[in-house]
Amino acid sequence: MKPSLAKGTRDFTALEVSRRRYIINTLQKNFELFGFQPLETxxxxxxxxxxxxxxxxxDRLIFKILNSGDYTSKVNPEDWENKNHQKLTSQISDKALRYDLTVPFARFVAMNHHQLTFPFKRYQIQPVWRADRPQKGRFREFYQCDADVVGSESLFQEVELIQLYLKSFSDLKVPVTIHVNNRKILSGLAEYAGITDKLIDFxxxxxxxxxxxxxGVVKELLERQISQESIDKLDFLFTQSDDALENLLQLKEKFAGNEIGLKGVEELEFVLTQSLNLGVGIQNxxxxxxxxxxxxYYTGAIFEVxxxxxxxxxxxxxxxYDNLTEVFGVKNIPGIGISFGLDRIYLVMEELGLFPEEATSKVEYLFANFGGxxxxxxxxxxxxxxxxxxxxxxxxxNxxxxxxxxxAEKKGIRNLVFLGEEEIKNRTVTYKNLEIGEQKTVSLDDFLK
Incomplete structure (x- = not known):
């Protein structure tokens, strides 16, 4: 049987692993600089x-794990006969690969909230799995690098996370733009258009x-039973100006008497203004x-880089995501978090040639084997x-x-060292730099220095 990989997964060569580690180490350093502590689930x-x-x-993209043993023995024959996949799933599977790091984190907080010091800041760098259709930059197994704060409603957390994004991408030399919005603004828009019951569809x-x-969006909205009249009211969404504060002003007028929409505008205004006060460029x-x-699960600020x-x-x-732990029976623990897409960051850095020489781990010296x-x-x-x-x-x-x-050349080793009978007798070392072709003989002490 010819070996093959499962769709949407990859092997990583030494070069790729070294470069991925370079990104992870940069992010980890910044997470800890901003006061986040590591967690693994x-x-x-x-x-x-x-x-x-x-x-x-x-829910459709969650990878389910079949129960061990004879998982068919407890299946309802009628559900099996009718091929009712929704009912069958719960009978043959009670575990699944994690889809992201946020929900497992919320579960951890719900289970341990009595022992944690709030606000609790954690970062997590681990793989996640999604039964998605693989394409460029989208895989079924990929790493997420998350930083979350729970237990604080302060909008300065949003401001800090924008700083964390900008510092991390600046360190990686990746030029980025951070897109921001607020879920309350979207709720306000649904209320304004009279489609509050269709908020998720919208x-x-x-x-x-x-x-x-x-x-495409208009077509999908119509398919989701949202009326043409409501869509017409939202037409201004597709013709926004480049001035963020001007757009917020326009929203304030449309949201007169719309409490949730106005709250979203107010929150976003604070985050944008404070970020600009801290020197964030309007272009970023x-x-x-x-x-x-x-x-x-989002309830307030939302980001995309x-x-x-x-x-x-x-x-x-x-x-x-202020209500996330509530589904686990623990109320009043507000949270906010951001994620870095390691695999896509890698592809961007590769395309722009941004990996430095030190991002590749190399053997410095290969000693020739003369035997005995x-x-x-x-x-x-x-x-x-x-x-x-x-x-x-x-x-x-030998x-x-x-x-x-x-x-040595194929492995990219820089120096080939010759320690033969003559060198041992004279306490010297001969080595050839394979990158420039230069050969030297030096004393053993000088070589070790």
């Missing part, structure tokens, strides 16, 4: 923990504007009224190099030098 959760948290579309369709355009922060982020110079979906996103005593002396020297934190290895066989040269 299991790769799978109880299915009941995950379902109903991501909306109808999200936001899910609106969130696809980038992908399917105005015509965009009020995008059509940004909806199609997840049910786009790379400026590469055609790619969002490379980060998040928002405020020379090999043993080489290993003694290798131990001393490793003590100094310098990567070095001995070619395992093979022809050509073969050892080829190995």
């Amino acid at each position: 299991p790769s799978f959760e109880n299915l009941s923990t995950l379902t109903g948290k991501y909306g109808e579309e999200g 936001t899910v369709a609106l969130d696809k504007l980038d992908k399917i355009g105005k015509e 922060l965009v009020f995008n009224i059509t940004l909806a982020r199609g997840l049910d 786009k790379a400026d110079e590469v055609q790619m979906g969002s490379i980060g996103g998040g928002g405020r 005593e020379e090999a043993l002396e080489a290993l003694k020297l290798i131990i001393q190099l490793r003590e100094k934190g310098i990567a070095a290895e001995l070619y395992p066989e 093979a022809k030098l050509n073969k050892q040269f080829t190995y």
Whole structure:
């Protein structure tokens, strides 16, 4: 049988792993600079923990895990006969791979809230799984890098998370624009258009504007039983000006007497104004009224990060989710969080050639193997190099030098070291820099310095 990969998954070579680690290490350093602490949760959760948290579309993309043993023995024969997949799922599966890191985090907070110090700030860098259709920048297994704060309603958390985004992408040299909106504004728009009962349908369709355009969104709204009259009232959404504060002013007029809409405008105004006061460039922060982020659990600010110079979906996103722990029986723990899309950030950096030389882990010295005593002396020297934190290895066989040269070149090893009988006798080391072709003989002491 010819080996193959499961769709939407990848193997990572040494170069890719090193570069991914470079991104992760940069993010981790910044998470900790901003006061976040690390957390890890299991790769799978109880299915009941995950379902109903991501909306109808999200629920369909959860990877279910079959119960162990004879999972068919407890199935209702009638459901089996009728192929009723919804009823069958709960009978043959009670666990699932995590879909994101936010819901497992909410579950953790609900289980441990008596022991935690609030506001509780955590970051988490782990893989998640979605039964999505694979395409460029979208995989079925991918890493999320999240930072969340729970236990604070302060809008300064939103301001801080914008700072965290900008510092992290600045460190990675990726030019970005952060799109911001507020879920209360979307609720206000639904109220304004008389479609409050269709809020989720409205936001899910609106969130696809980038992908399917105005015509596609209008078509989907009509398919979701939203009237042409309501759609006409919302037509101004598609012709926004570039001035965020001007757009907010226009909304204030439309939202006269609309409490939830006005609250959203007020919150967003604060976040934008404070961010600008802290020196955030107006070009880096965009009020995008059509940004909806199609997840049910957001209740306030929502963010989406786009790379400026590469055609790619969002490379980060998040928002405020004040009611998330409530579904686990714990009330009054407001939360806000952002996520960095590691895989898409990688693709952007690769396309723009942004990975520095140090993002690739390389062996500094390969010691040629001359066999017997020379090999043993080489290993003694290798131990001393490793003590100094310098990567070095001995070619395992006493093979022809050509073969050892080829190995070093293919692995991208910088220096080939010759420690033969002559060098051992004279306490010297000969090494050749394979990048520039220069060969030197130096004293053993000088080499170790």
